[in-house]
Amino acid sequence: MDVAKNRGTLMLVSFLTLIAAGMGFATRAASGPAWANEFSIGGADFGMIMGAGFTGFGVFIFLGGMLVEGIGYKRLLLVAVLLHIVSALMLLYAPSYYEGLKQSDPEQATASVTNLLFWSVFLFAVCNGLYEAVINPLVGQLYPENQTHYLNILHAGWPGGLIVGGVLAFCFQNSTAAIAEIPWHYALASYSVILVILMLMSLKEAFPDTVTQGGKVSYGVLFSCFAAPPFLLLILLHALIGFMELGVDSWQTRLMENLVSNSVTVLIYTSFLMFALRFFAGPIVHQINPIGLLLLSSVLAVMGLLWLSTEISTVGMIFAAATLYALGKAFLWPTMLAVAGERYPQCGAVAMSALGGAGMLSVGLIGGELIGVWQSQATSAHLEANHAEVFAEFKAPETNSFPSWGKSMGIKIVEFQELIADKQQAAMENADDPNSQVIKDAFTLGGRSALATTALLPTGMAIGFLILLLYYKAQGGYKVIELAGEEAATEA
DSSP: OOGGHHHHHHHHHHHHHHHHHHHHHHHHHHHHHHHHHHHHHHHHHHHHHHHHHHHHHHHHHHHHHHHHHHHHHHHHHHHHHHHHHHHHHHHHHHHHHHHHHHEEEOHHHHHHHHHHHHHHHHHHHHHHHHHHHHHHHHHHHOTTOHHHHHHHHHHHHHHHHHHHHHHHHHHHTTTTSSSOOOOOHHHHHGGHHHHHHHHHHHHHHOOOOTTTTTTOGGGGGGGHHHHOHHHHHHHHHHHHHHHHHHHHHHHHHHHTTSSSTTHHHHHHHHHHHHHHHHHHHHHHHHHOOHHHHHHHHHHHHHHHHHHSSSSSSSSSHHHHHHHHHHHHHHTTHHHHHHHHHHOOOOGGHHHHHHHHHHHHHHHIIIIIIHHHHHHHHHHHHHHHHOHHHHHHHHHHHEEEEEOOOGGGGGGOOOEOHHHHHBHHHHHHOOTSSSTHHHHHHHHHHHHHHHHHHHHHHHHHHHHHHHHHHHHHHTSOOOOOOOOOSOOOOOOO
């Protein structure tokens, strides 16, 4: 088929998958206060649930990268859409499920609803992983002449979804809702509207063959990239990108809760900047190669996170620091995918999926939860050192441990003290509570401490990209590898 005839429509279909994913992510990230109040879900468990939103993604984007080469783009996309709708139905069921448990098994009500939310988010993430296993190689195949530019445009759909979801959260979620507070699960399930549109569009469109279906390479060649040391370094660097970008995005609304009247506005603002910036990746790459852009982005991300971690006293300065951070993270994820597509075209969906899987697994298994642990540790330590009586009143009866998924296996890397989640949240939201300001200050300090620690990640990224920049310079400069067919060579 002549891909050029409908590549614009296929690009839009791909774009809408990320709109739906971003909407679900933003509304979920804003649900922390509601879950604390309604279900007594604390910081570590909230981080664990948010982490599920990446773990499923990380596993299934890689599996999907292999699966798509077997069953094709269209079939895998439609399977993902249907499963995505199931995840929305699970969210809608959560409140009534909790109310029933409070009557029948009150001691296990919080744990059980946490488990339901975890698996709903996990399934949501599975679908997102399958989406990206389809759309990244598809768009790279549709626009081989300028992959960096068009993959950045494609991934503008993610912050676009964050904007839509963030506006929904700003208007309708939590006690700070700008228009009217509605049940949180209605806002969370709103992404299903996009899914219906997406499915109807996909059913009538013809999709191109993958690189193996088209006979350009054999199935075995798809894995040749794993023999190349530069590709292995790319995987490590993308793991750090996922930890930083998505880990911070997961917690940004929560960590800014006491600094901005409706903290979701910070997420909306940074998402808008990312959305706009990603349309301009092409002209920037023409001035500096993709690795140079990644190095510059990492340095800006370090500066932005360190600024956000300081004692910023005004809302204007918070948004200025957030601007610098947004400039840093905007191009990282899609440009990395473009590098994989340009340097390892013989590997089709597998190369891009390997990077995406590394990024999502790092934040899902480690980053999403660990940022919450850092925040909880710093909050509790500050209270214990400066307000011992308040700490004794608010501390949870038992310590928690990281990683949460390691408890059943006896794995305990960090043991830490949390505050009682619903009690902490109630105090922060009630200005008449005599401990309100003390708890707010401790929570804010904990957030700043977590952001400062997270700044170590883009520092490591900058070092890695500098190494790659020097490597490619020694090889005669960064070059795009063109796929020549079955005999395509593996880049060293």
